[in-house]
Amino acid sequence: MTPAIQINQIQKHFGGLCALKGIDLTIPQGEFFGLLGPNGAGKSTLINILAGLLKPSAGSASIMGHDVVANYQAARMALGVVPQELVFDPFFNVREMLRFQAGYFGRGPENDAWVDEILEGLGLTDKAHTNMRKLSGGMKRRALIAQALAHKPPVIVLDEPTAGVDVELRQMLWEFIKKLNHEGHTIILTTHYLEEAETLCSRVAMMKQGEIVALDSTANLLNKFAGKNLRLTLGDVALPASLLSMLKSRENGVYLLTLNALNQMEFALSELRKANVAIEDMQLIEPDLEDVFLSLVGKQAKEAHA
Amino acid sequence: MSLINASNRGTYTLFKKEILRFWRVAFQTMASPVLTALLYLLIFSHVLEGKVQVYESVPYTAFLIPGLIMMSLLQNAFANSSSSLIQSKVMGNIVFILLTPLSYLQFYIALLGAAMVRGLFVGLAIYLVALFFVSLHIAHLGWILTFAILGSALLGTFGIIAGIWADKFDQMAAFQNFVIMPLTFLSGVFYSIHSLPMFWQTVSKFNPFFYMIDGFRYGFFGKGDVSPWLSLAVVVTFLFALAWVCLKMLKSGYKLRA
Numbered sequence: 389m390t391p392a393i394q395i396n397q398i399q400k401h402f403g404g405l406c407a408l409k410g411i412d413l414t415i416p417q418g419e420f421f422g423l424l425g426p427n428g429a430g431k432s433t434l435i436n437i438l439a440g441l442l443k444p445s446a447g448s449a450s451i452m453g454h455d456v457v458a459n460y461q462a463a464r465m466a467l468g469v470v471p472q473e474l475v476f477d478p479f480f481n482v483r484e485m486l487r488f489q490a491g492y493f494g495r496g497p498e499n500d501a502w503v504d505e506i507l508e509g510l511g512l513t514d515k516a517h518t519n520m521r522k523l524s525g526g527m528k529r530r531a532l533i534a535q536a537l538a539h540k541p542p543v544i545v546l547d548e549p550t551a552g553v554d555v556e557l558r559q560m561l562w563e564f565i566k567k568l569n570h571e572g573h574t575i576i577l578t579t580h581y582l583e584e585a586e587t588l589c590s591r592v593a594m595m596k597q598g599e600i601v602a603l604d605s606t607a608n609l610l611n612k613f614a615g616k617n618l619r620l621t622l623g624d625v626a627l628p629a630s631l632l633s634m635l636k637s638r639e640n641g642v643y644l645l646t647l648n649a650l651n652q653m654e655f656a657l658s659e660l661r662k663a664n665v666a667i668e669d670m671q672l673i674e675p676d677l678e679d680v681f682l683s684l685v686g687k688q689a690k691e692a693h694a
Numbered sequence: 695m696s697l698i699n700a701s702n703r704g705t706y707t708l709f710k711k712e713i714l715r716f717w718r719v720a721f722q723t724m725a726s727p728v729l730t731a732l733l734y735l736l737i738f739s740h741v742l743e744g745k746v747q748v749y750e751s752v753p754y755t756a757f758l759i760p761g762l763i764m765m766s767l768l769q770n771a772f773a774n775s776s777s778s779l780i781q782s783k784v785m786g787n788i789v790f791i792l793l794t795p796l797s798y799l800q801f802y803i804a805l806l807g808a809a810m811v812r813g814l815f816v817g818l819a820i821y822l823v824a825l826f827f828v829s830l831h832i833a834h835l836g837w838i839l840t841f842a843i844l845g846s847a848l849l850g851t852f853g854i855i856a857g858i859w860a861d862k863f864d865q866m867a868a869f870q871n872f873v874i875m876p877l878t879f880l881s882g883v884f885y886s887i888h889s890l891p892m893f894w895q896t897v898s899k900f901n902p903f904f905y906m907i908d909g910f911r912y913g914f915f916g917k918g919d920v921s922p923w924l925s926l927a928v929v930v931t932f933l934f935a936l937a938w939v940c941l942k943m944l945k946s947g948y949k950l951r952a
Contacts, residue, residue, distance in 0.1 A: 461795035475786035491707030492794035
């Protein structure tokens, strides 16, 4: 099956700055894919190249088999992008905007049922005749997502869709996006909220300084790069020297130890017993993508330093 | 059979959106230029009627009206495409168009079409209102329509170029005040260039606006400062040159797609 997105050796230079250093990435159809990375990692640059807002300096990319430069019309037909900035057209109401947006893609009145479905799914039905200017921030965000979906694209890119969005709306958005994913739409999500990517995405790429530093299923990444954490409340005592190599953080008598394997827990407990340290409280914490992320970013920083 | 199908619906939709955009604020985009033109008409005709005669048997007020119609038509065609573009660029909502499969040619046709419609409507409105004040003879309707259409296309194209080039509202205002306004006022809207000193007559002959207005006026009175064919040649040449520049800019993605 044609991949939803195929990226080959994409590079992008802005003057002397190299924003993307030869990215390779294949995203199969139907996947819920996460693109993570700190600010300036190149996530938005990559998305803008897919969307045709930026031209690649080298390499190629295609959407549903259509090259984004040579066959840009077919590529854009297959792609819906939710931009990061909260932009809107102040002259029109929500329904008008959605009809226009579908119309630019050649879709006419036959598309109205789909527009109604989007309005319903995003909780915008009673705002359909409200001018875009008069919508609250959260409602504008929903309208922005609706606009990206107006032409029913098989591939949907959400660039930081939940930045500054309250919890309730975030939940609603994810329910709707998950439903689209179940119906077969490929979803690509960039986000700062790592726990979001962890619960939603089946596969994740982590970017840093224009490169992909990790690309795997979420579960594999968690296993590979992050051990479980052991949180011990010990009070005002010194940690035995043998445990210092495992120490991740300490604060007010609460110690966080990283366990690379589970049998290290027994070792830690026996060392504490030997040192006569009483344990006031103990918790085993599952790793999250933040740990993966920090371990990768930290590792790279160390390598660069060496 | 419907005229709108899947292949031209994109262009049609953008055209329709651009039309609705100025129609929603018609008071500002249609009524206000008509009022401005009428104020010019009232003041200039009151002061100069009987004192200035440009063509024999043509009263000054009658002479002035085609110039005012064309001036407003040109300014509004320019204002429509340029303000639409600069607004969407500053607001950021131009991204909604850039994400679509619309080609640069479709984009040009839709924006230009809407600019022409606004210019032509404003011109027509001024003509209809002016009929209350003076009876206007029409010598050659064909020339009137030719110059109205070509003039609105030329300035609509110029507006797209300015809208793409300008990054901020003040740059656009500068463009309007330092390029468009002088060119319109120094084009013979209020006078025949034959009444100017030799030097300014020569300068005027390098101004494409002069030919648009003179050709348009020829359609009403059957007389002009130069032959309508010369005006036609100049206007068509300028239109092609600007359209070429504009399409080049759009195709390259200049300032729109980096």
